[in-house]
Amino acid sequence: MAARVLPLALILVGLLAGLGGPLSVAQSSLQVEARVDAHTIGSEDRLTYAIRVRGAALEEISTPEPPATSNLVLLDTTPSTEQYIMGEDSDTERAVVFAWRYRPMRPGAAQLRSTTVRIQNQELTTGAIDVDVSSRPNRAGQPPSGMPFHITEREAESPTGLVSSDDLFIEVTPADAEVFVGEQLGVEYRLYYRPGVRLRQSRLADAWEAPGFWREELTVESQPRSEDVDAAYRYLVIKRVATFPTQTGMLQIDPLRVETEATPGFQSARGRPRGAHRQFEEILLSSGTVDVQANPLPEGAPGSFQGAVGRFEWTRNGIPDRVEVGSALTFQIAITGDGNLYSIEPPPLNLPDHVDVFDPEVEVDLQREGTTLKGTRTFTYTVVPRSPTEFVIPEMEWSYFDPEAESYVTHEASAARVRVEPGPERPSETVADADPPPLQDHTSSNEIPWGVIIAGLGVAGLIAGGWGYGLWSSLWAVLVAGVKSEDDDTPPVAREVAVADIQKTQQHLDAAQRALRDNDPKPFYRALEQAVVGLVAQRTGHSARGMTHRMLDEELRAHDVDFSVRETAQELLKACDQAQFSPSEPSYDSMLAALDAAHTLVLHLDATLPTEPLASR
Template sequence: MVFFTSGARPMWTAQSMLVRIAMSAVVMGAVCVEGGQAQPNRTVRVTAEADPTDAAVGETVHLTVRVDGAPATVVQTPELPSTTHLEPQQRTPQTRQIRASRGGRLRQGVVFSWRLRPRQQGAARIQPLTVVVRGKQYTTAPLRVRVSARTGAPDAPTLTRPDGASSDPSLDVRDLFIRARATDDRVYQNEQVIVEYSLFYRPRIRLRRSRVAGSWDAPGFWREELDVAARPTPQRRRTDGQTYETVVLKRVALFPTRPGTLRVDPLRIETEAQGRMRMQEDGPSLRGRFEPVQIASEGLSLTARSLPEGAPPAFDGAVGQFVVRTTAEADSASVGEAVTLTMQVEGTGNLATLPPPSVESPPDVEVYEPTVETDIERDGSRIRGTKTFAYTLVPRSGGRHDLPTLAFSYFDPDAKRYKTHRAEPPTLYVSGQEGPRAVGRTSDGLPVGDVADAREASEAQWVRTDRRPLYRSAWTYLALLVPALIVGAGVAYRRWRDRPGSSPDETTPALDEDRDRLQEACRHLRRGADASFYDAVGRTLRAFLAERLGRAGPNDVPRTVLDRHLLRHDVPADLRNALYDVLDRCDEARYAPGSASVSPEDVLANAHAVLRRLGPQLPRPDDPAPRS
């Protein structure tokens, strides 16, 4: 009995200890679960940073807001805070998610970034920004940026007057300026970036005699001009709390050819502007005088980054987004019969400098250099188009031949990685055997068998070998001089016909037709109606171009489009320049009467000469279409 009592007490104590340990574990687990659920709210951290904090006017300042301790799915995209002396370059932030492992724990977060540009020297300020995470608000501290002046190209739009011009108080840089915009200021080498120059002017401003002043350049870039309207319709926009009329002056696609910080020149124009001014605060507004001014946009700085390492062997510098299609003309042929293998690359990128992919020649198949065709579209907001490489393959033996694999690699800046397209053309089955070929070669290096077949002895023609050589005959040299004399006479006649003092009675039928086209302009000239005369000359030239080029009507077309049509018909450069000079003279005289630097008689004579020379160059509507 004593043994049982003394033995049972230790057993009861052990059980109670186990129960206490279990209860402690449950309590600790509940505490850990509660702490784990509440931990994210306690560990969320929101910070804001401006880079750089010391910037020059016109440079880019990056505002970065980082949220640590919460996944992107529970973070609301914040609004850009208000700023002082900083102009936003984008309203929607760029977003990047963060996932990292530290100490065995997964850390999540998200980063939001904006691009800002200082507009004036002094202290710039970024107001506090609020981020909502799981319904709870987190507010960052305000940021300051010290902005300094920068020498060289203008960092903000400028308006200047020529030396000696009076200063009109009705005009200042807030009424009339050019704004430059780039789609991005940090790109990869050879990545496309679009720069657009827009003219802003108040609705009360009148402009006339506008023209580009000086030259524009972008060192370190390959440039491709995009089409803009020759006679744009102004669009009304609000900026900086004011209403402006805007037109696009220039749009260009730039491709950086080297890494580093590259500078884009400002665009300058000269114009005559007329504003309004009030003599009294509540009095009516009066128009001022037209005064000459020069307007310049701000300069742009773009940062080009080097392409990442690890490029595939087939990569040859292409950057952008592309779609590749490969086709073979046939899957069967005879020995010596040519087969075309085509690769078509389509997308957005610098197609003009895209080299042809290299092709390894398979055994018993000759591969020739490809023919290249490029079709670039310039009428959109980006440069895009198609480039086609056509390889000619000639099998030299019968049987089965595996055509070469075509590989095209490019870097996708959006995905930030290299991509490779590989095309496996079909197997080529070749029938027949290659025939015997002559061993000898001609003086040009071509096989004799490709030039002439062996002839039988019965087909030979025997000639005397004691005849006098041609180089000893005077008739030979006389025959050589006849074509030169004919060409010289033609040139002399053409110069005589085109001389300024030629008589109207000595005109050709083509010149008579040109005079009929310009009869209306001649009538206006005789009456002294200069504005109607220049309008008639311009309409006559555009109607002629529309008729000969097969366009719907004599509407004006962009100079680049007209250039492509004229180049297609081999119109020489001097004739194109003469045509554009007459059109420019007409536009200048129509919109700025009294400012013409060339007399109407000279404009009429130049129009006659242009029509006379363009007539034989451009096809008539009733001419049969050329056979392909």
């Protein structure tokens, strides 16, 4: 389990304006800005994209969605989050940074499009950012440049000694701790100061690290507080983090070091007189380290334990008792509590072969207020039966370790029986605006160099826009024409049937191309599925409506279709189902690559599967 840590800058400024007065937060207008850590990257580099929101606290901001991209792949859908205070003298304002990491798909132009940030009842939109991807790595042998909002560091000194360590200091809680591996440990940094002390130009002196921990930022208050035990000081919580040790042994969290300029004001420990000229001096503040002993979990974990540590409630919503063939049945499992929710894996779901099971959609709702990270992680399962055969969703178990009770806890959900009904017949869909041009007839005895075509799928994403579709159409015509030998003795009726099959398939691919131009994923993937399943069903004498993915694979295997081709067909059909039943939409690049793969797949199936007329036609 890798810690999600980015080298983010922490800026602290302007605690007080006047004797013992409260911290004033600047009432500036909201601002949203997007940046990347580099505008030119290598094909093997990683890119950090960040959105900074100024003028709002973390709890007021809805976690933004990552921007749509071209030629970039998102590495983690959940952003890293940091917050800090910025400003000068008595006017301060909070800022929050959300950051994601991407990898490039190929050399060439890339773009992160605009995205919208919602702050209470307001919405602000970022601008698009262009990035160039070169064929050579730009950061070879160097670490990632990191946070786009990085603040340049500089060395601090305290030449005049106007402010003493009794006037201004940082304390960390806890000083040390002993926990189980994976157990949540809250770490809080407080800046204590005497009333009247003023700061300016504050910044993080060096990177704050917690090696061996996963960490999550928590909300901090914007107003200073008084210590009940000693009213001579006020304090501000400058950083609050939930940490989770990812390994056993003695671990250490680095001190938090802050550079600032300070003046003692009127109530310094040095007793400066009222009305004296204020002189600022540079000061380096540092907290202590935090030593943590991380102990291994006890033995005896149940089989359903996947590593969750904390205190959780586990619920599964009701499952419908019937569903139609080809329709999606969905249900949810929600896990609520305090702990590292990101580390929780979905409970496995095993169903019969005639039921397609998709990877569950995952949603995380975190509550960062207070000293403990809490929230809910929800898994939405989608299953689609392919034949009218009853099936059972089996009993499901999920376990976690409770560090307070030092014991394992198991939650259970009973089995549920689901009846599958045939459902209404759907009329055939005519999807072509006009009849496609006739294709050259051919026999199944000639072979296409499928290994070369499969290798070509790796560069399929390089084809973009309408000209890419035309290129594939031309390639199809050339390849199909090439597989017909001069001494072809295929019966004319068989050739006519083969051409009719391909024309129907071409109509579905034409519909997919139109849906791609309209950026409409659901009809796009539905047309691709109809093209592939329809061709196989027609050539093998089956109904396309009743053909499951498993049946299609069995037919391809029975006709000696290469394993890599069968695997490509299954992956394409799985992508079609996911796009139709998933709430999230695929990218344009993914759709373009799927269309290219479907064209290539159809070429091979047309040349491999039998063309003799069938009685069922």
